[in-house]
Amino acid sequence: MFNLILFGPPGSGKGTQSDKLVEKYGLIHLSTGNLLREEIGHKTPLGIEAKKFMDKGQLVPDEVVIGMIDSSLEHHKGAKGFLFDGFPRTVAQAHALDKLLELKKTSIHSVLALEVNDEELIKRLLNRGKTSGRSDDTDEAVIRKRLAVYNNETAPVAEHYKKAKKFQAVKGQGTVDDIFCWLSEAIDKKLK
Numbered sequence: 001m002f003n004l005i006l007f008g009p010p011g012s013g014k015g016t017q018s019d020k021l022v023e024k025y026g027l028i029h030l031s032t033g034n035l036l037r038e039e040i041g042h043k044t045p046l047g048i049e050a051k052k053f054m055d056k057g058q059l060v061p062d063e064v065v066i067g068m069i070d071s072s073l074e075h076h077k078g079a080k081g082f083l084f085d086g087f088p089r090t091v092a093q094a095h096a097l098d099k100l101l102e103l104k105k106t107s108i109h110s111v112l113a114l115e116v117n118d119e120e121l122i123k124r125l126l127n128r129g130k131t132s133g134r135s136d137d138t139d140e141a142v143i144r145k146r147l148a149v150y151n152n153e154t155a156p157v158a159e160h161y162k163k164a165k166k167f168q169a170v171k172g173q174g175t176v177d178d179i180f181c182w183l184s185e186a187i188d189k190k191l192k
Contacts, residue, residue, distance in 0.1 A: 001106045002027070002081035002191065005088070006183075007158065008114035009150045010143070011121040011128070012172045013179060017114070018085045020180050025187065028076045031085040035068045036060060037134075054136050057145035059089055059153065066096050073104055084108075089154045094161070110190045111161040112183055114172030118147055 004027065006014045015031065022029045036054070039047030050060045065087060073082070088094040101107050116124075122143055129137030136142055161167040170182050 001079065002110075003084070003101065003106060003108050004081065004187065005084045005108055005111040005161070006114070007111055008116065008172055009118075009121055009154075010146050011124040012114040012116045013124075013176070014085045014114060016176055017180060017183055018083055020176075021183060021187070022083055024184065025083075026080045027083040028072070028079045028081070029085060030069060030072050030082050030087070032060075032065050032068065032087040033085070035072070036065075055142075057136060057142045057149060059149060062090070062093050062096060065093065066100065069097070070100055073100070081109075088157055089150075091156050091160050094157050108161070108164075108166055110187065111158070111167045112186050113158060113167065113169045114179070115169050116172040120173060121147060 002025070004021070004025075006018055006021070008014050015033075018029050018031065021027065036047070036050045040051045040054075041047070046064060050064065053060050069084075069087065076082070084097070088097050098107065122140060125137045125143045126140065128134070129139075136146065158167055168186050170179070170186055172179060174182075
């Protein structure tokens with residue numbers, strides 16, 4: 001089983017690249033953002049609570065997210081591997097994910113981080129907000145807060161995986177195909 005974390009700030013292209021990587025490598029895409037949006041779309045109690053946090057640019061509590069991931073892992077027991085998109089976002093979540101995967105007799109094999117500058121991220125998110133229906137992509141102040149939360153709380157996750165020698169930065173600016181090629185090269189090296 002090959003487990004990959006695609007890492008990067010909001011708007012870095014994780015969703016776009018995840019779709020391509022899932023297709024190429026036969027992985028199950030675990031996007032906590034998509035899982036949460038499904039809950040919101042179905043107006044479940046979890047979704048309603050999560051939306052309150054997301055609309056303020058805050059992170060959804062860890063226990064909610066870990067529970068959703070555990071459920072997804074159980075649902076896809078025979079998978080070739082998983083691509084984690086948008087998770088873990090904190091060092092505590094990284095430790096929780098490591099423990100969860102250890103219980104499942106697997107681990108994270110590679111963490112690839114898409115690097116994109118803040119001004120490009122803001123431009124991408126505002127453009128996405130025009131068509132996505134996502135309230136957290138329409139307000140530049142909320143976007144800047146999300147980026148600040150990312151930099152303060154999520155970027156330290158990189159250090160966790162650097163210590164484990166599983167982390168690699170990948171250029172996240174260029175054409176979709178260029179970025180996909182750079183990601184694929186990094187994955188192919190890990191699979192050898």
